[in-house]
Amino acid sequence: MVETTEKRPQRRYVDIGRWVRLGMGIIVAGFALWRMWNVFFVQQEYGLDTWTRFLISGIILGSVYAVIALGYTLVYGILFMINFAHGDVMMLGAFAGYFTLEAFKGRGFLNQNAGTAALSVIAAFMVGMALSMVVALLLERIAYRPLRKAPRLVPLISAIGASLVLQNAAQLMFGAERHTYANPDIIDRSTGISFLVQGQEVLITYTGMLTLGLSLLLMVGLLLLVRKTKMGKAMRAVAQDKETAALMGINVDRIIANTFAISGILAGAAGVMWGLHMGILYHYVGFIPGLKAFTAAVLGGIGNVVGAMVGGLTLGILEAAGPAILGLPFQLKDVLAFSILVLVLIFRPTGLVGQVLADKA
């Protein structure tokens, strides 16, 4: 070979991004420490009772986020795509539960006695989960399956489109006004068990306890499903390597559909819980919680089931108590949640309990 190429002077590659990240980290940490110093040692505005309230509402909120985040994480673990429409699947589940409760209420069944109330709520969960499952399956079949081999941008755009379709379809079908969830009287959103902290009453609502208990049940159930059953094994196999899994006799299409069905069921349950606990329902209700649940999934390490739970609870508590901890107005709690998302992705894209994933971030 004839040597025609000259030797170029070697340039040292300076990673500016690293220095910017370092600087940002110092600024953010400094700001947080300064605000916390102010809140805890200078102002001391909140008593222990207030902090307890923040913690309780944070844990309840976080448990819902965790259930939604599980849906994101399952799908991401298998298809490596963000199911953008997941929050809207949750919203549709919440609507299904709402209609069920309304139907029972119209018949006077809802508040006859404790038994009928419990039956109505169970029915609402069943209907909500069933509808969400069907929607998630349809979503996979129509919007994602044809694109499985396409470049990664393509299914993501399709997911954004699907999210728009679901949101606007819900608005067209159910109207743009806000609906109030019809809780049975015995689990009204203002009743609950109260106890005293430093002489102040702190209330845990029944809906909150229901939400927390059911979320824990669902999380444990999912963990068992993924770790102990044959289908869980197949799901993990598909997540690792689709082609090899197919060679091992696993029906990849069916496992992916099952994954979507499970994520839909979780979303439906989360939707009905959200409705019962928060009480307000309209077509946009799924989007922001969906985004936050995604934040939770990323915070815990996406693709990781335990991570989603940890991330969800962490995010819930940070969102409920964060503005108070940092002494910021409560209007900014969404800013806090999204800032956590941005910061986690910048500084630790593998999440709190995540392992190193090549090329994911």
Next chain:
Amino acid sequence: MKHSNLRNGWVGGIVNIFLILLGLTGLAGTLLQGWLGLPSPAFGVWVSLLGVVVWSAARATKASGTQSWREALAGGALSGLLSGGIVGLLVGLLATLDAGSVEIRQWLVQLTPEAIALLTFGVAPWLATLLVAGVHALAGLLGSALYFAAITYQWQASVKGVLQDAGHSISQTQVYQRIAGHPSATTFAYAAGAILLLTAPLYLGRYWNYTLGTVGLYVILGLGLNIVVGMAGQLVLGYGAFFAIGAYTVALLTAPTPHGIMMNFWLVVPIGVILAALSGVVLGLPVLRMRGDYLAIVTLGFGEIIRILLKSDALIEFTGGPRGVRAVGGPSLFGIKMNNEFYFTYFIIIGIILAAYITAQLQKSRVGRAWMAIRGDEDVAEAMGIMTLKYKLLAFAIAAGLAGLSGVLFASRNKFTGPEDFTLLVSINVLSLVIIGGMGSIPGVIMGALILKGLPEILRELSDYRMLAFGALLVLMMILRPEGMWPSTRQKMELHGDEEKAETSEHTEPARGVA
């Protein structure tokens, strides 16, 4: 054979149920009533419902591949009956509820008593169910008969032939030949288009100037995002944030409140553009090492942060809070105030030409090729000696600068800006128009903006369904035509190159056996 009929049958039924629940049948009814001058919307309602059935029955016949008339017709009727059964049950249920004086529209807003009456033929619920099923079955019969007749008598070929003949006879006429054959025909066409565009604001009224201006602002935004998404292949969802930065720069620097700086508009334009570009760099530095969906989510989070901050009371002293900024200053030249839609249409056209020129030049240059390499494969691009971070930052900065320019013009034209101008919807609109028009293609972006922002203004009746249609269009586009309506040749090649190769390889080695 039976399977395809059943499948298309229930799919058709479910589609029809959604048409009813979404109020699309009612929309078709009122539209056709208006256009054709019919006494009632019933015709449009049933045309839309049965059209779906005819289509699905035809598809079923096609999929079954049957050779006999009897089988085709039986299959079509079966699929129609299945669709009709599903729809009929719904109609029966609705009619029963309606007769039991349950207010359905309280929950399902589209199902007014009138809308239900149109579906039930005004008979008893059980009879209505049967009637609906029967009508659907007839439509299914029609669909399969049409399809089977079309393939048997080769209608497709004859229609094609007629069209070709017509085209041929037009191109044979002397006038056409003389015009199209002339060497300066293309130049003349471009010149005519340019003159039409430049004089358009003169004879368009206020409203249409405003609408055209909005479309134009979105063209600038789209051209900017096109650089990042289409050329460099980085999906950005919070693009509206840069638009907001441009708009707020001009608002805060020229409005009397809250700061009262009242600078000259012409000075503020470059400041807004540069500020937006700088913020693009500042955001880009930490996040640009992420890829694909992560980048999309981070930028989305960033966009929401900016919007919530603008809206909150925390910055009310600085940005005016949720009420926004009023009395934003406008340009003036030689003492003439140019603060109306008419002048702004020209400014926006100039902005578009500038943006399109920059984009086109960059696309052809070394920078454009670097972006193309990054879009293709970042690792390979890096290995080839392209400093990916530098080029991605450059794309980010230019795109953000163009968004800033659009924002400056937007706020100044509206004389007002507020946080609600910059919802996530702006970002999604821009992304949709880039994707639907064709990623990486300048005419595609212009066309996308015309379709997404212009068409809804013309078709006012459909405005409720606009976002639904965008979403459906995004999904459909990704499945059927991911390169967009007016793609750049490059994108088309990248997205379809494999398929063509696969097809040819299938032709060359037909006996591949069990894959």
